[in-house]
Amino acid sequence: MTALPLLQEELGPLVDVRPEALEEARADRSGHAAVGRPLAVVHAETVDHVQRTMRIATATRTPVVVRGAGTGLAGAANAGEGEIVLSTRRMDAILEVRPDDLLAVVEPGILNADLNDRLAASGVWWAPDPASRDISTVGGNIATGAGGLLCAKYGVVRDAVLGVDLVLADGRLLHLGHRSVKGVTGLDLTSLVIGSEGTLGVVVGATLKLRRLVAGDVCTLTATFPDVRAAAAASAAVTAAGVQPAIMELMDAASLAAVHALLDLPAPAPGAAQLTVRTDGPAAAAEAETIAGILRDHGGLTTLARDREEGERLLAIRRSMHAAMASLGTTLIEDVSVPRSAMPAMFDEIARIERDFGLTIPTVAHAGDGNLHPNFIFEGPETPTHVWAAADELFRSAIRLGGTLTGEHGIGVLKRRWLADELGDDQWRLQRQIAGVFDPLGILNPGKVFEPDA
Amino acid sequence: MTALPLLQEELGPLVDVRPEALEEARADRSGHAAVGRPLAVVHAETVDHVQRTMRIATATRTPVVVRGAGTGLAGAANAGEGEIVLSTRRMDAILEVRPDDLLAVVEPGILNADLNDRLAASGVWWAPDPASRDISTVGGNIATGAGGLLCAKYGVVRDAVLGVDLVLADGRLLHLGHRSVKGVTGLDLTSLVIGSEGTLGVVVGATLKLRRLVAGDVCTLTATFPDVRAAAAASAAVTAAGVQPAIMELMDAASLAAVHALLDLPAPAPGAAQLTVRTDGPAAAAEAETIAGILRDHGGLTTLARDREEGERLLAIRRSMHAAMASLGTTLIEDVSVPRSAMPAMFDEIARIERDFGLTIPTVAHAGDGNLHPNFIFEGPETPTHVWAAADELFRSAIRLGGTLTGEHGIGVLKRRWLADELGDDQWRLQRQIAGVFDPLGILNPGKVFEPDA
Numbered sequence: 001m002t003a004l005p006l007l008q009e010e011l012g013p014l015v016d017v018r019p020e021a022l023e024e025a026r027a028d029r030s031g032h033a034a035v036g037r038p039l040a041v042v043h044a045e046t047v048d049h050v051q052r053t054m055r056i057a058t059a060t061r062t063p064v065v066v067r068g069a070g071t072g073l074a075g076a077a078n079a080g081e082g083e084i085v086l087s088t089r090r091m092d093a094i095l096e097v098r099p100d101d102l103l104a105v106v107e108p109g110i111l112n113a114d115l116n117d118r119l120a121a122s123g124v125w126w127a128p129d130p131a132s133r134d135i136s137t138v139g140g141n142i143a144t145g146a147g148g149l150l151c152a153k154y155g156v157v158r159d160a161v162l163g164v165d166l167v168l169a170d171g172r173l174l175h176l177g178h179r180s181v182k183g184v185t186g187l188d189l190t191s192l193v194i195g196s197e198g199t200l201g202v203v204v205g206a207t208l209k210l211r212r213l214v215a216g217d218v219c220t221l222t223a224t225f226p227d228v229r230a231a232a233a234a235s236a237a238v239t240a241a242g243v244q245p246a247i248m249e250l251m252d253a254a255s256l257a258a259v260h261a262l263l264d265l266p267a268p269a270p271g272a273a274q275l276t277v278r279t280d281g282p283a284a285a286a287e288a289e290t291i292a293g294i295l296r297d298h299g300g301l302t303t304l305a306r307d308r309e310e311g312e313r314l315l316a317i318r319r320s321m322h323a324a325m326a327s328l329g330t331t332l333i334e335d336v337s338v339p340r341s342a343m344p345a346m347f348d349e350i351a352r353i354e355r356d357f358g359l360t361i362p363t364v365a366h367a368g369d370g371n372l373h374p375n376f377i378f379e380g381p382e383t384p385t386h387v388w389a390a391a392d393e394l395f396r397s398a399i400r401l402g403g404t405l406t407g408e409h410g411i412g413v414l415k416r417r418w419l420a421d422e423l424g425d426d427q428w429r430l431q432r433q434i435a436g437v438f439d440p441l442g443i444l445n446p447g448k449v450f451e452p453d454a
Numbered sequence: 455m456t457a458l459p460l461l462q463e464e465l466g467p468l469v470d471v472r473p474e475a476l477e478e479a480r481a482d483r484s485g486h487a488a489v490g491r492p493l494a495v496v497h498a499e500t501v502d503h504v505q506r507t508m509r510i511a512t513a514t515r516t517p518v519v520v521r522g523a524g525t526g527l528a529g530a531a532n533a534g535e536g537e538i539v540l541s542t543r544r545m546d547a548i549l550e551v552r553p554d555d556l557l558a559v560v561e562p563g564i565l566n567a568d569l570n571d572r573l574a575a576s577g578v579w580w581a582p583d584p585a586s587r588d589i590s591t592v593g594g595n596i597a598t599g600a601g602g603l604l605c606a607k608y609g610v611v612r613d614a615v616l617g618v619d620l621v622l623a624d625g626r627l628l629h630l631g632h633r634s635v636k637g638v639t640g641l642d643l644t645s646l647v648i649g650s651e652g653t654l655g656v657v658v659g660a661t662l663k664l665r666r667l668v669a670g671d672v673c674t675l676t677a678t679f680p681d682v683r684a685a686a687a688a689s690a691a692v693t694a695a696g697v698q699p700a701i702m703e704l705m706d707a708a709s710l711a712a713v714h715a716l717l718d719l720p721a722p723a724p725g726a727a728q729l730t731v732r733t734d735g736p737a738a739a740a741e742a743e744t745i746a747g748i749l750r751d752h753g754g755l756t757t758l759a760r761d762r763e764e765g766e767r768l769l770a771i772r773r774s775m776h777a778a779m780a781s782l783g784t785t786l787i788e789d790v791s792v793p794r795s796a797m798p799a800m801f802d803e804i805a806r807i808e809r810d811f812g813l814t815i816p817t818v819a820h821a822g823d824g825n826l827h828p829n830f831i832f833e834g835p836e837t838p839t840h841v842w843a844a845a846d847e848l849f850r851s852a853i854r855l856g857g858t859l860t861g862e863h864g865i866g867v868l869k870r871r872w873l874a875d876e877l878g879d880d881q882w883r884l885q886r887q888i889a890g891v892f893d894p895l896g897i898l899n900p901g902k903v904f905e906p907d908a
Binding site: 158180341369431 | 552553554556598599605606613628629632633635637639641643645648649650654666690694736793794795824825856859861862865876878881882885887889891903
């Protein structure tokens with residue numbers, strides 16, 4: 001028996017076989033698309049729907065790709081020939097908000113921004129803020145271990161989840177983690193699921209750790225530097241000085257020029273790089289002054305926003321990065337992360353790779369935590385071989401500097417060939433065996449993360 | 455071939471078979487002792503010593519109990535008949551401190567307080583502060599996923615470790631985690647090792663996430679309430695009001711009376727319970743005022759320390775709890791944790807259990823995070839059956855209130871019989887299988903955590 005008729009029999013109209021739905025599920029925001037078309041998209045609306053889908057998948061040995069909003073950047077939720085797409089996008093309820101206990105229980109399909117809009121009324125928020133927050137789901141944020149702009153001060157997804165409800169490959173439902181702040185009962189499987197990219201099970205619910213809304217206004221400033229190395233060194237000096245901005249974003253010359261062109265702003269000086277810094281909380285104004293002083297001492301030309309509106313305008317330049325890149329061609333957004341003190345050295349490496357490969361690699365960085373997003377631009381849908389060769393150099397440089405090949409986007413299909421380089425063969429095999437404990441038949445996202453390239 | 459002659463041949467004087475060393479390794483601070491005597495204590499001084507010990511253990515199928523300073527409260531590091539004790543206590547070097555990257559690389563045997571004394575010169579600290587911090591090792595803190603007094607504001611061990619070096623049962627060395635702030639390469643095995651109580655491998659090194667020393671002075675206050683429920687409700691109100699104390703400790707009437715007796719202080723009013731609160735950072739004084747107001751509104755009689763010295767005197771009452779309990783008899787320190795709003799209900803449950811079992815259960819709580827330490831006092835070395843029956847009720851009540859049977863002490867041997875109650879049978883089996891991936895021969899801490907009672 002094949003899976004499709006069983007799914008249709010059990011789940012009826014939730015099983016979507018429209019060609020456009022199948023086509024859409026082949027790709028994510030990385031631009032990469034899987035080979036062939038999936039069998040069907042199951043639009044699960046309840047935990048029971050997920051369990052029934054997984055039981056059929058297990059009975060028929062059919063691969064399952066769990067999918068939220070499809071905004072991933074590593075191809076982890078792309079579904080190909082013969083696979084079931086299990087969408088949790090419709091499971092978007094907020095089941096409970098407890099401002100007194102600083103927790104919320106939610107379904108996985110709710111969008112990050114929608115959740116935060118709803119939480120604001122209770123005076124609380126969920127801190128992870130990937131750039132995709134308006135269009136990405138909480139379940140997807142958990143599956144990738146997402147980060148964002150505010151992480152250096154307010155943490156990443158791993159710091160903001162107390163528990164996860166997980167449906168295993170065979171359809172059993174597990175409740176992992178706690179509702180209490182502390183808890184060390186057995187192994188921390190909640191953390192293991194965060195960032196596991198659909199290889200361990202289907203996240204059908206999450207108990208989120210909330211924060212209280214930060215009181216007071218925010219202060220925003222920019223600082224322009226003659227070159228990117230100076231900007232990186234200045235941002236490292238801010239961290240080293242012990243001031244903690246909420247946001248500290250770096251744009252190199254190519255990024256800054258591209259965004260200015262897109263927004264019809266005057267062209268920046270050749271080679272100029274920019275830091276955009278935001279402080280918040282009761283000491284926001286004093287901290288902004290301190291940071292501005294440090295940046296000036298490091299050769300920065302600073303502009304302090306007079307009000308919130310001007311602050312938003314300054315930050316809009318950074319937020320227009322993706323649009324600016326898209327206007328130049330197809331974009332491969334990379335995601336290396338290094339210790340903060342190694343950022344200037346990492347920018348040196350990027351400059352070297354640009355020279356060696358004859359490429360321009362516009363780069364932005366979450367400078368507060370050392371996470372860089374170098375962008376490779378090319379024509380057509382397929383990443384050219386020489387771009388992958390340059391990316392290979394990039395990953396090796398990051399690892400050599402004590403960093404990692406992915407700070408917040410994940411491995412998916414696009415980086416699986418480098419996974420063992422970072423983990424080492426022993427750890428790579430061990431991780432694969434652990435995934436096998438959750439999914440002995442190997443039906444959960446096969447070919448992703450742990451599968452070496454064919 | 456048996457393990458002992460092989461160990462002696464390979465490791466010579468590091469292999470300790472003195473009867474007093476073997477006897478000491480049978481017990482931890484829980485008072486519980488393993489049955490029989492271990493084979494030997496290996497005092498590893500290098501990673502290589504650990505690897506050689508594990509290779510011999512694997513070759514001879516000999517169980518290994520990893521041990522730091524032996525200050526655990528659940529029996530996880532207690533070694534019995536025929537087991538090798540692998541002590542990492544002598545591996546106590548600080549290999550690297552990077553204030554600019556807010557990280558330190560350390561060996562596992564360093565004491566928590568010694569580490570923090572050394573870090574202070576660089577203006578940084580490692581936040582986890584178990585009550586045992588003067589006598590417990592960082593490796594032990596990692597193995598148990600330790601908490602402490604400052605966790606509600608500054609986090610637990612899980613929030614403060616970037617990476618771990620782990621020697622597997624067969625002697626292979628893995629480097630888990632990152633030096634960068636962000637990193638989502640593969641599964642988060644660092645988090646899996648935190649709190650794994652010696653069942654997955656031997657922690658031989660750790661990359662710790664540091665914080666900058668908090669500027670400004672601290673403010674300390676106490677508030678006395680007519681009964682413990684009022685004190686618990688007042689502490690929950692502080693959390694709900696959005697003020698974040700650094701420390702918020704609760705002592706019930708029996709605890710308070712015992713400590714007052716020990717310290718020769720005037721006896722408190724019958725039934726009176728006390729909160730001790732400390733604020734820190736630039737707004738410490740204003741926050742202390744706000745908190746004092748909330749506590750008074752909830753019926754508390756407050757005392758604000760005039761200076762740091764008086765503050766230390768107030769906090770010394772809470773810190774004398776263990777000594778006060780030890781003066782009354784043998785103590786079984788329990789460790790349930792509940793959502794903060796459930797603390798009053800948990801104290802009701804403790805009162806019910808006291809009535810039902812005819813016991814007095816002096817209880818202190820880390821009220822800022824909902825972690826309670828009820829103490830059972832009895833005569834002689836063995837925990838009486840009726841005490842375990844009362845503890846059983848306690849654990850079930852905590853789980854029913856959305857909490858956990860251990861907030862920060864771990865499962866060890868003392869709570870393994872309740873582990874499946876909290877995890878559910880499916881998760882319990884899955885966790886055991888995962889441990890089996892790391893340790894297929896089952897030589898790492900056999901009988902602990904996952905072993906059902908004989």
